[in-house]
Amino acid sequence: MTIWNPMRECMARPQLERLQLTSLRSTLERAYRSVTCYQNKFWEAGVAPEDLRELGDLAHFPFTTKEDLRLNYPYGMFAVPLREVVRIHSSSGTTGKPTVVGYTHNDLNTWTELVSRMMSAAGVTADDIVHIAFGYGLFTGAFGLHYGAERIGASVIPMSSGNTEKQVMIMQDYQSSALVCTPSYALTLADYLQKKGISADTLKLRVGLFGAEPWSEEMRREVEARLGIIAIDNYGLSEVMGPGVAGECQHKCGMHIFEDHFIPEIINPETGKVLPAGAAGELVLTTLTKEAFPMIRYRTRDITRLHYEPCVCGRTMVRMEKTMGRSDDMLIIKGVNVFPTQIEEILFQVEGCEPHYQLIVDRKEHMDTLEVQVEVNETIFFDEMKRQREFVSMVEKHIATAVGVRAKVKLVEPSSIPRSEGKAKRVIDRRRI
């Protein structure tokens, strides 16, 4: 199986660490010099770039959080002038304001290189027809995979998301062999094929690269069995780069993090202390080569474990396990980041008082569903059914606009949402993933 860049991906660890140290020094230097937020944070923590003597010293530097990005919206975290930025992407944020990220020419080149590595590790070659069913737009998923696949020399179908019937027609007619989408959409496709009596054997699909949402090994087995493909996991987040931060090889024993471009750490999310190799905790990522948007110790809030033993594939790059959950209350619903506080704000606006609510997340026929249960009170209760229903659809509309996810609002009687120690449990996630 091809390794896209064996010089880098199979580097001996001492050599890799020397490379990391040099890149890290220059990243800290650039971030400190060009981004006020980092200057202030370093100053508050009493550290300066020259305090980094060995890689372990990174632990003395402050974390960067999504809140920092929000406070510096839109361009405050950029380390280069906008005229050097050639691409802008964004992800959904906590308060309706998205997170904006930028890329220089070199950044896009690196991104493409890393996606090429990731896709090669999944077994994609120049002979493949890559069917990209992520939405093309502000999200990093589609464009990231698109350029990597092109660099490998594969034929790329920029299909975008939605319209399952057309997706299947194109798969049949254009003979798509590699599928890029969310794992839940892969199951939606499988359902559609089943409903239409189309055997997966009649398609040319042989491999799928799935990401943008958490999924389990059971789900992998189901996708593989029903679509007759190899299903490969990958990891990325727009704040750090997008897809291509890490990806599985065909041995499926963890996602190789491309350590010549990112330094991963695992911390205790409560104390912020760095945990020893192999321990489960929150993944923290530092970029080593990003020019426009360097990230120093970015708290991903994803819980995972790192394995440093070399992989049978020959790559020396550390492997991260499938993410096991979040250290905050963020939900990923249909690939969109949703924080309960966003819903709370909307309810506060319409009710004018602290709302009692609960989010019920479920997965029906492989699609995520969100139900928002709201306890009624006298200000939002009417004796006329018409007004009551208008109220419900008004809240639903607000949620769809601000959060980007369609929710069903259900009114419930007061005190029917269970409270524990005075505080209601805000989220019930019934998805088995």
Added chain:
Amino acid sequence: MKVDQISIFIENKSGRLAEVTRVIGEAGVNIRALSLADTSDFGILRLIVDKADLARDVLKDKGFTVNKTQVVGVEVPDRPLGLSRILQVLDESRINVEYMYAFVERCGENAVIIFRFDNLEEAIEALTANGINVLPGERISGM
């Protein structure tokens, strides 16, 4: 001329309606008329009772969401076209009926219908001007 009506939010699950009637019944409140509007998730129960304030207080104590609104009780001749004529008067006066429901008791030879209007005063005026009898509130809750 207006009647107090209490409306109660009821989740669509078993036993809730029974609970409402039990709570007010035990407080000695008697139901004069009722209507239930429902969706698959919830219902709005509207009641005319003999003691509206007491009913509202005991229900609130039990954690129900209760609103008090004012409606109008109209005497309707108990014969074909009786209701139709009243609705026609309202329509000609451009008064919108939000909802209506029938009263259990009769008032002499006539039936009684409870109306909820967007504009109560105008509705009463239009009805009385057309010789339609709007029943006093006390009379209805005491029926």
